Amino acid sequence: MPISHGYRRKTRALLSKSPRERGKSPLSRLLYDYKPGDKVVIEIDPSVHKGMPHRRYHGKVGVVVGRRGRAYEIEVTQGEAVKMIIVRPEHIKPLV
Numbered sequence: 903m904p905i906s907h908g909y910r911r912k913t914r915a916l917l918s919k920s921p922r923e924r925g926k927s928p929l930s931r932l933l934y935d936y937k938p939g940d941k942v943v944i945e946i947d948p949s950v951h952k953g954m955p956h957r958r959y960h961g962k963v964g965v966v967v968g969r970r971g972r973a974y975e976i977e978v979t980q981g982e983a984v985k986m987i988i989v990r991p992e993h994i995k996p997l998v
Contacts, residue, residue, distance in 0.1 A: 913957050917948035925949070932991050936974055940966045941997040944976070944989060953990025963997055 910917065927947050936942060944959045953973050964976035964987070973990045 909956070913948075916957055916960060917946060919948060927992060931995060934991065934996065936966045936991070936994070936996070938966055938968055942966060942974075942976060942994040943997050944978070944987075944994055947992045950990070950992040953988070954993055955987050955989045959987060959989075 927949065931947075942964055944955055944962050944964060946954055946957070946960050958980070959978055962978050964978040967975040967977050967986065969975070970988055973988045974994065976987055976989055976994070978985050978987060
């Protein structure tokens with residue numbers, strides 16, 4: 903059987919929570935309001951599939967450009983290229 907090349911390929915360790923983190927994420931992560939120009943860390947929440955960015959962006963720091971519905975438009979550098987990805991607030995947190 904051929905190897906699957908799906909969207910979540912090779913994410914068993916990356917997209918798994920420790921036993922103490924399992925379940926719903928705190929509401930404060932959803933209710934935080936980001937403004938354009940804010941720096942955010944993309945940290946994928948595996949319990950929410952909607953609005954999940956690709957695994958290559960996990961751990962990256964980006965800049966909020968604007969909103970698109972409930973999601974945010976975030977500019978992230980990938981090598982020399984600047985990519986704009988659309989991510990829901992479950993998968994981002996403010997850079998402190």
